Amino acid sequence: MTPTKQRAIVSALIGLGLVIVGFFGVRTFHAFRDFRTHRPPPPFDNKQQPETDVDLIRDWMTIPFIAKMYHVPPPVLFDALGISLKGNQEKNLKQLNDEYFPETSGYVETKVKETVLQNMPPAMPTLPSTPTMPSVPVP
């Protein structure tokens, strides 16, 4: 290999490496920052507790999946949308929107979020992990 070719390969590798490191470095930093600002993972002892944050609903999710995630019966969600449960259980929110409400973008997702909020079971009260002492001394 000629010295010119060698120099070109070395320069190309260093240049490409720097570009990739720069690009993914910035993205990794932002992802790490976002990741740290998230709330801590749910504890394992109450894994059957329903999710309560409706902002986690995405348009790739199906109605039965959302129903299971938020402990809301699927017929309630289908009724709110005014569409039949039959034949629509495996369609995601985007597909349902494109099929039944093509003129209103994002309608199904918004409606499902509203319905979930209205029909979610009340959150279970969580007990404090350590017993607290009464602030006033007991006579």
Next chain:
Amino acid sequence: MSDFLLTQIINNGAPIIGAIVFISALGAPFPCTLILVAAGAFSRQGILPWHTTALIGLSSVVVGDSLSYAMGHYARGPIQRRFGQSEKWLKAEAFFNRWGGMSIFLTRFLITGIAVPVNLIAGTSSITFRRFFLYDLTGEAVWIFGYGGLGYLFGTQWEAVSEFLSNMSGLSLGLLILGAGLWLGVRRWQSIEEKKHDAREAQP
């Protein structure tokens, strides 16, 4: 594509994950990190059984990797006839024989972008299938249980984990390319310096 695959996973379960990782092991650019972290989260939510999903995922990806190793293995004859006697090929083969196991292991979960080329190179090199299988199975187990485990641990917040891991993998690849460039650069510089030194000594 990710959205389509995620919908298929929640509708059809573990076999779809098996199919995705199998096809991906043959070179199709599927977002497997995202799929695995999501699968862990779906297991936590009770959508997928974690043990069956992990078993199907692990066996599918190992079969896919073995097939791409076999492709390299069957191309070994023509490649050796063409390059087998060249000094550079022998050097590259010796290098891969020394570091191949570690390369196979690390590219399963850390620098996943070059896993398929590594499988093909492993097939064309003199690394035995048994050795390849051992490193592959160990690395893929770390991938499946590590990434899936993070999804399981973080539950519905798996998207943030997946975003971080995907970018981390790209960063590792960039660091590898940069490291290779710097290493070659230093070697080239040393070789030039040696030649200059020899030339100075040869002068009367």
